[in-house]
Amino acid sequence: MTGTPMADLIVVGGGLHGCSAALHAAKRGLSVIVIEKDNAGRHASGVNAGGVRRLGRNYAEVPISVRSMEIWHRIEDLVDDDCGFQRCPQIKVAETEAELETLAKRAADLRELGFTHEVIVDQQELRRLLPAVAPHCVGGLASLDDGFAIPYNTTFAFQRKARALGVQFFEKTHVENVRRDGKDWHVDTSAGTFKGRNLLNCAGAWAGEIARQLGEHAPIEAIAPMMIVTARMKRFCDAVVGGCGRPLSFKQAENGTVIIGGGRRGYPDPKTNKSEMRFSQLRYSAETAIGIFPIMKSATIVRSWAGIEGRMPDDIPVIGPSSTHENAFHAFGFSAHGFQLGPAVGELMAELIATGHTNAPIAPFSITRFANS
Amino acid sequence: MSATTKNRYDVAIIGAGPAGMAAAVEVTKAGLSAIVLDEQPAPGGQIYRGIETSDEKRTKILGPDYAAGRDIARAFRDSRAEYLPGATVWNIDSALGIDVSLGQGSKHIQAGAIVVATGAIERPTPMPGWTLPGVTTAGALQILLKANGVVSDDVVFVGSGPLLSLIAAQMLKAGVKPRAIVETVPQSRYVAALKHLPAALGAASYLLKGMAMMLSLRRAGVPIYRDATGIRIEGNGKAEAVTFTSGGKSHRLETTSVALHQGIVPNQQVTRLLRCEHEWNKSQHCFVPKVDEYFETTMADVYVAGDGAGIGGAVAARLRGRLAGLRIAEKAGRGNAQERRSVTDALMREAKIRPLLETLYAPSPEILAPADETLVCRCEEVTAGDIRKAVDLGAPGPNQVKSFLRSGMGPCQGRMCGLAVSEIIASRRGEPISEIGYYRIRPPLKPLLLSELAALESEEAVPVDLADESAALH
Numbered sequence: 062m063t064g065t066p067m068a069d070l071i072v073v074g075g076g077l078h079g080c081s082a083a084l085h086a087a088k089r090g091l092s093v094i095v096i097e098k099d100n101a102g103r104h105a106s107g108v109n110a111g112g113v114r115r116l117g118r119n120y121a122e123v124p125i126s127v128r129s130m131e132i133w134h135r136i137e138d139l140v141d142d143d144c145g146f147q148r149c150p151q152i153k154v155a156e157t158e159a160e161l162e163t164l165a166k167r168a169a170d171l172r173e174l175g176f177t178h179e180v181i182v183d184q185q186e187l188r189r190l191l192p193a194v195a196p197h198c199v200g201g202l203a204s205l206d207d208g209f210a211i212p213y214n215t216t217f218a219f220q221r222k223a224r225a226l227g228v229q230f231f232e233k234t235h236v237e238n239v240r241r242d243g244k245d246w247h248v249d250t251s252a253g254t255f256k257g258r259n260l261l262n263c264a265g266a267w268a269g270e271i272a273r274q275l276g277e278h279a280p281i282e283a284i285a286p287m288m289i290v291t292a293r294m295k296r297f298c299d300a301v302v303g304g305c306g307r308p309l310s311f312k313q314a315e316n317g318t319v320i321i322g323g324g325r326r327g328y329p330d331p332k333t334n335k336s337e338m339r340f341s342q343l344r345y346s347a348e349t350a351i352g353i354f355p356i357m358k359s360a361t362i363v364r365s366w367a368g369i370e371g372r373m374p375d376d377i378p379v380i381g382p383s384s385t386h387e388n389a390f391h392a393f394g395f396s397a398h399g400f401q402l403g404p405a406v407g408e409l410m411a412e413l414i415a416t417g418h419t420n421a422p423i424a425p426f427s428i429t430r431f432a433n434s
Numbered sequence: 435m436s437a438t439t440k441n442r443y444d445v446a447i448i449g450a451g452p453a454g455m456a457a458a459v460e461v462t463k464a465g466l467s468a469i470v471l472d473e474q475p476a477p478g479g480q481i482y483r484g485i486e487t488s489d490e491k492r493t494k495i496l497g498p499d500y501a502a503g504r505d506i507a508r509a510f511r512d513s514r515a516e517y518l519p520g521a522t523v524w525n526i527d528s529a530l531g532i533d534v535s536l537g538q539g540s541k542h543i544q545a546g547a548i549v550v551a552t553g554a555i556e557r558p559t560p561m562p563g564w565t566l567p568g569v570t571t572a573g574a575l576q577i578l579l580k581a582n583g584v585v586s587d588d589v590v591f592v593g594s595g596p597l598l599s600l601i602a603a604q605m606l607k608a609g610v611k612p613r614a615i616v617e618t619v620p621q622s623r624y625v626a627a628l629k630h631l632p633a634a635l636g637a638a639s640y641l642l643k644g645m646a647m648m649l650s651l652r653r654a655g656v657p658i659y660r661d662a663t664g665i666r667i668e669g670n671g672k673a674e675a676v677t678f679t680s681g682g683k684s685h686r687l688e689t690t691s692v693a694l695h696q697g698i699v700p701n702q703q704v705t706r707l708l709r710c711e712h713e714w715n716k717s718q719h720c721f722v723p724k725v726d727e728y729f730e731t732t733m734a735d736v737y738v739a740g741d742g743a744g745i746g747g748a749v750a751a752r753l754r755g756r757l758a759g760l761r762i763a764e765k766a767g768r769g770n771a772q773e774r775r776s777v778t779d780a781l782m783r784e785a786k787i788r789p790l791l792e793t794l795y796a797p798s799p800e801i802l803a804p805a806d807e808t809l810v811c812r813c814e815e816v817t818a819g820d821i822r823k824a825v826d827l828g829a830p831g832p833n834q835v836k837s838f839l840r841s842g843m844g845p846c847q848g849r850m851c852g853l854a855v856s857e858i859i860a861s862r863r864g865e866p867i868s869e870i871g872y873y874r875i876r877p878p879l880k881p882l883l884l885s886e887l888a889a890l891e892s893e894e895a896v897p898v899d900l901a902d903e904s905a906a907l908h
Contacts, residue, residue, distance in 0.1 A: 100830050107837055213837030221828060232830070292845055292881060316840075321884075326896065335709065337528055338877055340887065345887035345895045360884040363845050364876045 066229070068094040070414060071120045071248050073236050073271055075099075077212075077400060078392050079263035080219035081407025082414075084140070086225035087417040094255055095228060096248065098235040098267070099334060105265055106400070108368035110288055110310050110322040111212045113300050113401045115178050116151040117167075117203035119377050121425035122402070123176055129405030130207065130423070141225075142218035142300030145211030147315065150190060150300040152182070152203045154353055160305040163208050164202035171212030178204045193297040193356050196269035201305075209301050209312055219403070231255075236264075238273050241386060242400065257308060259414050266331050266371035268379075268393035276385045278431050279394065281372055285329035285336035285367035286322060286397050291360040293317035302353065309349045319360060321350045324346060324397065327367035336367040372396040374434075380406060380426035382413065391428055444468045445762055446532055446545035447515070448523050448704060451479020452748050453740025453755030454551030455506050458515035459760025465769040468514075469543065471521040471534055477507045477739075479553055480573070481748045483580040492583050495607045499643075499675035499748065500580075506752060524878035526708055530735065533877075533890075540886055547762050549722060554741035557720070557797060558854045559593065563667025564694060572695035576601045577873060585610045586691050590676050591667060592616045593695040596644060597793045601693070605646040607656050613689050614657040616678055618696075618798035620665065621661050630790035637787035638858050659895075663800065667692055696797045699853060700742045706875035708733055714868035717792045718745055720853060721872055727778070728761035729754050737762070750784040753777050775778040793858040802857050810858065813844020813849040818858055825862040832856050832873050845881050848873045 070086050072079045075097030083093045101107075113133050115126045155161035161181075168179050182190065183200050190203065224230060235251040239260060246260040262271040269281040294317050302311040305321075310322035323346040329336040343365065349386050351357045373379065373394040383389035392410050395402065409421040445461045447454045450472035461468045470477075478485040482503025484492075493501050510517075518536070525533040532543045556573045572591060579585050579601075579738035587610045591602050594617055602612045634641060652658065659680040668675045675688045683772065690899030702712065710731040712721045722744040729737050736756040741749035760774045804810060806819030816839045829835050832842070832855050832876050841855055848855075860867035 100834060102834075102837070212836070217827075217829070217834070217838060224828070289884070289887075290843075291884065338525065340525060340533060340877075340890060341893045342896055344887050344890040347884050351885060351888055358885050361845075361881045362878055362884055363881050363889060364843065364847070365878065368877050 065254055065256050066094060067256045068229070070093040070094070070253055070259045070261060071096065071246060072261045072263055073239070073248070074228060074263035074265055074268070074393070075101035075220065075232065076263060076265050077102070077216045078106075078221060078395070078406055079261070080216055080223055081403045082261055082263060082392060082410040083407075084219055084223040084328050085407045085411030086414060087223060087228050089411055089416060091411075093223070093228040094257065095223070095230045095351065096234050096236055096250055096255065097230065097232045100232050101220045101230065101410070102213050103334070105368045105370035105395075105397070106216045107288075108214040108288070108366055109212045109370075109400050110312070110320055111400065112151065112310060112312070113146065113209050114201065114204060114207045114301065115401070116207055117153055117303065118398070119424070120170070120174065121172070123174070124422050125402060125405050125409070126156055127176065127178070128408075129402050132404035132408070133208070133210070133401070136210075136404070140218040140222040142214070142217050142221070145217040146208055147210070148206060150203050150205045150209040151207035151303070151411040152187070152190060152201045152300050153303045154187070154198050154201045155305050156196065156198055156353070157306065157312055158199055158366065161200045164305060168202060178183060178206065182206070188324060190300055191298060191302065193354050194356055197377060198353065200383065205328075207301070213279065215400075215403075236271070239271060246388070259390065261390045261414065262412060263392050265393055266329070266369045268371055268391070270352045272391065272428065275389055276384050277383060277428050278434065279379060279391075280431055280434060281371045281394050282374075283329040283331040284325045284370050284372045284397065285327040286370060287325050287338060287346070287365060287367045288325045289321040289346065289362050289365045291319040291321070292362060292363050294319060294356075295354055298354070304349055304353065307345075307349050309346065309353065311350055311354070319357070321346055329367070332367055334369065336369050338365055338367060359430045370395070370397050371429035375430075378402075378426055379428045380410070381423045381428065384427070384429045386433070440467070441468045441542065442544045442714055443516075444546045444766065445549065446471065446530075446543055447549040447551055448472075448521070448768065449473065449479060449551035449552060449553060449740070450477040450510070450517070451481055451553050451740060452503070452506055453553070453742075453758075454549065455510035456752045456755030457549045457551060457694040457737075457739055457759040459509050459513045460756050460851065461762055462514040464763030464766070466763060466766060466768070469516045469518060471518050471523055473520070473522050475511055475519050477517070477519075477566050478503055480577070481751075482507065482893055488580070494642075495604055495606070496580065505618070520881050523704070524880055524882050526704065527799060533880060535657070535886060538750055541889055542891070547737065549755070549758050549762075550740050550742055552704050553751070554745060555701045555849055557696045557699045558850050558852070559694045559696045559801050560745065560808050560810045560818065560854050561667070561694075561801055561807065562808055563663055563669065563673065565809050566669050566673045567568070567669055568669070568673030568690050569667055569692045569694065572598055572601045572693040573698070575693050576604070577609065579604060580735065583608070584662050586906065587611065588613050588689050589691045589693050590616060590689045591693050591695065592618070592676060594619045594798060595695055595697040596696065596791060598695045599644065599647045599651065601773070602656065603650055605651060606656070607798060611654060612651075612656050614659065614687055615651065616659045616662045616665065616676060616680070616687075618662050618665070618800070619794060623796065627790050627794040630793055634787050634790040640787045644891065664864035665800065694803055698741065700744060702872065702877050703849065705731060705738055705742070705830050706872065707877060707879060708736055710736060710738075712872065713904070714866070715744055719797055729758045745755045745783065746788065750781060752769065753781045753784060757781065764876075791897045801854070803861060804854070804858070810854050811839075811841035813846055813850070814840040816841040816851075821855060821858045822862050825859055830863075831870055832859060834858060836873055842873050847879065
């Protein structure tokens with residue numbers, strides 16, 4: 062490398078959040094460098110289940126999720142690519158009356174907070190929305206205007222658009238050390254040192270180490286949520302379906318294949334960037350899928366995989382400024398539900414970095430909540 | 435030999451071809467417990483398929499090299515190895531636990547060492563019209579011949595490689611004359627191959643056999659077109675003709691049956707699943723797992739014997755199987771160094787013919803660089819042009835192309851397109867294919883019923899936090 066590359070902002074991590082923040086920062090006129098140890102979208106961003114949902118989120122995330130949904134509905138305006146986004150209902154299925162009651166309480170809570178996108182559907186309506194659902198399912202909670210997208214294509218589209226706006230990507234470049242030198246951040250990598258005015262930590266499962274170098278405690282755990290895809294099946298499901306009493310994420314893609322996730326975890330190895338399947342756990346996802354959709358008895362699995370994701374102990378992300386340094390920021394630890402949030406979190410981080418302020422309600426996501434843990 | 439009763443074995447051998455059978459014989463001779471898992475209903479692998487049930491007439495058609503499999507199968511049957519036919523291995527974990535489907539459910543087997551003896555597959559041959567009904571591979575035709583003696587007439591063989599003329603000659607013996615052989619070997623290759631001739635004379639029997647085959651075809655009046663280029667299979671909904679240029683003239687052969695072949699390459703699915711390191715073999719023009727002199731991979735206690743470690747042929751496969759078996763026994767303190775050395779010497783003699791064959795029968799440049807409109811991934815209908823476009827957008831390698839276009843995501847798990855996709859990306863990016871690499875292979879290795887996974891014997895469910903919905907819904 063000749064000379065030290067410099068930018069207004071250095072983003073560590075080329076997942077969806079890194080690419081989105083870089084894209085939005087470039088739109089605000091900042092020069093941006095993204096440093097990624099693998100290739101963009103290699104881990105959780107590129108290999109997740111692709112659910113684009115407001116449904117069932119932690120209450121603190123709802124406002125940001127709602128804003129993100131607005132962007133998703135017009136995603137092509139932002140990245141010149143449809144990202145494979147399909148608008149469709151997201152439904153959590155209740156298998157018992159008790160589960161339905163829990164869901165009803167949640168819908169009522171949200172209404173009180175001023176959000177009306179989650180609605181209770183009764184058994185009859187559930188059958189109308191999901192003709193193949195098992196007879197014992199009594200109803201559900203639905204967010205009718207949610208959807209799903211194709212994860213890798215989405216991350217790749219954000220990267221391409223960011224590139225088109227002048228963002229420089231350094232892939233297969235491993236960050237070894239971040240340090241402050243005067244007013245600038247110096248980022249030492251396997252490909253030399255980079256200099257930036259601002260630093261954004263979007264390193265996913267690997268973000269804890271960057272935080273540590275900034276003197277901040279972030280007890281992030283690497284997890285490997287497992288996924289299955291089946292051979293093509295005749296169309297039978299037009300919604301993304303989740304469980305209430307037992308974990309499940311279920312959808313039929315446009316080409317007829319069915320993607321089944323549901324939080325069952327394999328073995329992650331963040332040191333080698335590899336993960337391994339754990340079929341003795343994944344069998345429960347298969348069992349639940351067949352339980353809720355009996356048609357799945359005849360389904361054939363063609364592939365399974367697990368991406369590496371960062372999970373926080375309280376299952377909500379870290380979003381906001383560093384508590385120890387000026388001009389340093391975090392957006393990581395999305396705990397296996399960050400895909401839908403990508404467009405809006407990138408937008409608010411760019412605002413925060415460029416102007417020093419954002420109106421988005423990010424206080425619950427401060428890294429300081431772990432300071433004494 | 436008995437039906438399986440246990441879950442733990444010193445050695446698990448995947449594949450009951452010459453390498454797998456030979457390895458099983460060696461390790462059980464040394465007193466180790468072994469299980470052989472094979473998809474076929476009977477031992478033999480691809481090369482000796484149906485060997486135990488082949489009648490005299492069929493064995494005569496297939497020739498003495500095929501008949502040699504009888505003794506190997508008999509020795510295997512006489513060994514103490516447990517043998518599970520009809521067994522499809524669908525996952526192997528890093529602790530050498532094997533998940534195998536037996537049709538009526540899956541079984542988990544723990545192995546101390548694994549011999550991957552899954553052999554070779556035919557190289558993908560993307561060219562215009564290769565997906566039309568009526569087009570098959572030469573290997574698929576030979577399976578029919580071995581399994582039930584069925585052969586079609588009117589076949590036009592297209593491509594290159596020793597197997598192409600072998601199968602054509604076998605068909606002739608079976609009384610079905612091939613329509614023609616359209617060879618894609620460029621003239622210049624014969625010159626280039628000449629320098630390997632002296633070494634190949636050390637394995638003169640192979641050369642003589644090859645010459646005899648060609649002679650028999652020519653005597654029978656089978657037209658042989660040399661140095662064919664611009665090959666297209668034409669037809670409306672099914673193969674109707676093959677067109678090409680040869681000897682400065684264009685030709686059109688009408689036929690409803692075309693058999694393609696461009697040599698064989700290691701079946702990498704298992705070694706890729708296990709993340710063994712692989713390297714690009716320039717001479718064989720394919721990826722091969724890195725192995726040491728005893729065919730142990732970069733993953734401890736995982737061996738790959740037979741053509742899976744690089745194409746060497748049936749005799750070498752058996753020797754490699756023996757060598758891997760002897761090495762495993764040696765590691766267990768039951769070695770026989772003298773025998774091991776004699777096997778190594780025999781393997782070196784066997785290797786002498788390879789440089790000549792590999793130079794002469796390197797894949798045709800046309801299938802390595804298919805035209806934009808040619809389908810490369812048949813399962814997901816992805817063309818060479820689609821792949822080039824993805825590269826131009828910035829997709830750096832096969833795994834990104836796979837995510838972006840779904841190539842390699844179909845039921846064949848990339849077996850039919852993997853090498854071609856890597857070639858196209860490498861040439862478009864102007865980078866060596868060794869840097870570009872290959873698809874990551876994910877389990878299940880072969881399609882598996884969801885209900886079979888659900889019925890898997892298993893540990894307790896690890897609780898997933900449902901209070902936050904993250905785990906339940908992405």
